[in-house]
Amino acid sequence: MGKEEIDVNKLLQTAYDYIDRNHQAMISLWKNIVSIESPSSDQQAVGRIAAHLDTYCDAMGMSRKIFSFEKAGPTFMAWTTPGSSKPVALIGHMDTVHPVGSFGSNPFLIDGDTVTGPGVLDCKGGVVAAIYTIRALKAAGYQERQLKLILSGDEEVAHALSGGEGGKIFEQETTDCAAVLNCETGIRGGDVTIRRKGGAIFVVEIEGKAAHAGKEPEKGVSAIRQAAEMILAIEQKTDFSGTTYNCGRIEGGKGANIVPDYCRFTVGIRYWTNAQYQEAEAFLRELCEHPSVTQTRCRISQNGFYPAMEPVEKTDHLLKIYQQCCLELGLPAPKGTCQGGCSDSAFVARAGIPVLCSLGVAGEGPHTLQEWAEISSLAVQCKKMIATILALPEDF
Numbered sequence: 054m055g056k057e058e059i060d061v062n063k064l065l066q067t068a069y070d071y072i073d074r075n076h077q078a079m080i081s082l083w084k085n086i087v088s089i090e091s092p093s094s095d096q097q098a099v100g101r102i103a104a105h106l107d108t109y110c111d112a113m114g115m116s117r118k119i120f121s122f123e124k125a126g127p128t129f130m131a132w133t134t135p136g137s138s139k140p141v142a143l144i145g146h147m148d149t150v151h152p153v154g155s156f157g158s159n160p161f162l163i164d165g166d167t168v169t170g171p172g173v174l175d176c177k178g179g180v181v182a183a184i185y186t187i188r189a190l191k192a193a194g195y196q197e198r199q200l201k202l203i204l205s206g207d208e209e210v211a212h213a214l215s216g217g218e219g220g221k222i223f224e225q226e227t228t229d230c231a232a233v234l235n236c237e238t239g240i241r242g243g244d245v246t247i248r249r250k251g252g253a254i255f256v257v258e259i260e261g262k263a264a265h266a267g268k269e270p271e272k273g274v275s276a277i278r279q280a281a282e283m284i285l286a287i288e289q290k291t292d293f294s295g296t297t298y299n300c301g302r303i304e305g306g307k308g309a310n311i312v313p314d315y316c317r318f319t320v321g322i323r324y325w326t327n328a329q330y331q332e333a334e335a336f337l338r339e340l341c342e343h344p345s346v347t348q349t350r351c352r353i354s355q356n357g358f359y360p361a362m363e364p365v366e367k368t369d370h371l372l373k374i375y376q377q378c379c380l381e382l383g384l385p386a387p388k389g390t391c392q393g394g395c396s397d398s399a400f401v402a403r404a405g406i407p408v409l410c411s412l413g414v415a416g417e418g419p420h421t422l423q424e425w426a427e428i429s430s431l432a433v434q435c436k437k438m439i440a441t442i443l444a445l446p447e448d449f
């Protein structure tokens with residue numbers, strides 16, 4: 054065993070001990086940030102979490118930055134001193150899908166090894182895991198790589214509130230990284246995510262011409278008819294093994310006696326590759342440029358976007374390192390899985406950086422009132438990430 058190897062083992066053990074000693078402090082931080090209920094739409098509430106974490110990371114001796122947006126909650130970023138190898142980023146989000154009060158007066162309810170609450174699982178437990186992974190490594194004297202923490206404030210609305218900016222920050226701020234660990238909702242049993250579908254929402258607006266449906270219907274141009282023809286054409290393109298199209302909301306018209314002059318509908322598309330996204334977008338734009346009902350006009354705009362999370366060259370290597378670390382912790386080797394849901398890992402992968410996703414605490418029921426997390430998974434997830442960071446080859 055070489056000197057360096059002994060040092061790494063010592064670092065690892067010191068960091069693990071730190072996690073074990075700080076169980077109560079980790080639960081307190083978890084409780085604090087869950088108790089600040091933060092639906093994506095509540096810009097101030099998300100801002101309060103960012104402010105809390107800003108103070109917290111300041112006390113940890115980290116540099117910090119808060120990215121503010123006009124309508125969205127902020128993105129919070131903190132980082133340690135640069136090291137001799139490339140940085141590693143730990144990412145997640147501070148917003149949840151739950152309106153304030155959804156979980157009653159006690160939004161952080163512990164029962165044995167279970168805790169329920171808004172965002173306990175998705176993904177405030179993961180935020181605590183990310184922070185304590187950094188804390189433990191700092192406490193152990195780790196300096197080889199800069200550790201970055203990046204937490205978005207409008208993940209749950211596909212960054213629509215920040216006009217896509219919240220997503221772009223992940224891409225910009227991780228381009229210099231060796232690897233990224235996304236502390237999103239964990240999977241019970243410990244599997245991780247290496248591939249995810251991307252998703253985009255488009256709004257199509259159609260203008261026709263109103264007319265009395267009894268007196269002179271021939272003078273009208275039905276926007277609803279145009280929408281109906283388009284929706285059929287769009288949904289026909291669905292391929293369940295590739296790109297899917299869902300026209301999920303439609304509004305238009307005033308009544309049966311008026312030819313409708315306006316209709317709008319939304320289309321959600323999901324895709325496994327970013328090439329499929331390009332094709333889908335081109336198809337929708339082309340369709341809107343050539344309406345089938347004469348004299349109608351169509352407008353299309355995007356309202357929320359996630360690229361597909363596609364594995365990159367080093368994803369497999371990163372997964373193997375992570376699997377080995379799990380084995381050394383006496384845990385089963387996790388599988389790299391594919392998920393239909395989107396996450397910010399996609400922005401990182403699009404920039405060519407290897408990323409593992411679903412590294413947050415384990416539990417079930419994200420986005421429901423039954424959301425719960427396994428308390429004991431918090432320390433375990435921290436240890437897996439600590440070991441992975443320490444096991445990255447110097448030139449990774």
Ligand SMILES: [Zn+2]
Pocket residue numbers: 146175176208237238
């Ligand atoms: Zn999430």
